[in-house]
Amino acid sequence: MNLLFRLIFxxxxxxxxxxxxxxxxxxxxxRVWPTDLDINRHLTNSRYxxxxxxxxxxxxxxxxxxxxxxxxxxxxxxxxxxxxxxxxISPFERFSLHTRLxxxxxxxxxxxxxxxxxxxxxxxxxxxxxxxxxxxxxPSQELVGLTGYEGVMEKSEFLKAxxxxxxxxKITENID
Numbered sequence: 001m002n003l004l005f006r007l008i009f010x011x012x013x014x015x016x017x018x019x020x021x022x023x024x025x026x027x028x029x030x031r032v033w034p035t036d037l038d039i040n041r042h043l044t045n046s047r048y049x050x051x052x053x054x055x056x057x058x059x060x061x062x063x064x065x066x067x068x069x070x071x072x073x074x075x076x077x078x079x080x081x082x083x084x085x086x087x088x089i090s091p092f093e094r095f096s097l098h099t100r101l102x103x104x105x106x107x108x109x110x111x112x113x114x115x116x117x118x119x120x121x122x123x124x125x126x127x128x129x130x131x132x133x134x135x136x137x138x139p140s141q142e143l144v145g146l147t148g149y150e151g152v153m154e155k156s157e158f159l160k161a162x163x164x165x166x167x168x169x170k171i172t173e174n175i176d
Contacts, residue, residue, distance in 0.1 A: 003050055006030070010054060014061040022147040025100035026059040032093050042088035043122075049081060052113045052125055055099035059111075063147045069131065074138050079108070080128040089115065089122050102126075104140040 010028070020026065030051070038044035056076065060066040069076075089095050095117045102110040113125040131138040 003054060006054060007057070010058065010061075014058070017062060019064055020062045022059075022063045022065075022101055022144060022149050024062075025098045026055065026062045028055055028058050028097045028099075030095055030097060032089050032091055032095070034091065037091055040088075042090055045083075045085070048083055048085075048115065048123055048125070051097055051115075052081065052083075052099075052127065055097045055113050056111065056127070056129075058097075059099045059101070065143070065146050068146045069143070072133055072138075074131045074133040074143070076129055077132050078127055078129040081125060083123055083125040085123045087117075087119060087122050089117055093117055095122060104144065106139060106141070107137060109140060109143075 032043050036043050036047045057066070060069060060076075095115055098112075098114040098116065100112050102112050104110065107130055109127075109129050111127045111129070113127060114121060115123040130140070131143055
């Protein structure tokens with residue numbers, strides 16, 4: 001992770017933020033620093049994905065899942081991350097990263113991560129991932145149960161569309 005100081009700050013300050021349901025969005029407030037810029041003098045594309053890692057960590061911290069996941073030696077694995085840029089985020093500009101769980105099936109979690117500034121939505125990402133443990137993939141419902149949520153998430157039309165998107169991406173599996 002190339003955002004070590006932000007991660008350390010996040011871990012320290014997370015103790016003072018309220019716990020939340022796994023179905024609520026976790027919000028991180030941030031600012032663009034000079035080390036986040038590219039040659040075009042705005043938040044570089046690669047930094048968005050790294051910041052999205054912090055957003056997913058925030059969701060695990062706020063739902064009380066982080067300690068339980070680490071204790072079981074489960075690790076998050078991203079399968080697909082797609083990002084749509086709408087407007088740039090400028091140097092020193094404040095922005096918020098909203099991470100919310102869209103749903104899950106037996107194996108996969110689907111999340112939306114939205115970058116918002118005072119000028120509106122700057123970028124929206126969709127992430128598909130799972131957790132792996134020493135014995136293999138962790139069933140999604142088992143992980144969700146760690147948060148105290150007892151409900152079951154059925155696939156919506158949106159999640160079916162994500163599956164179709166993944167099938168289209170299978171073309172890349174043949175590239176060496």
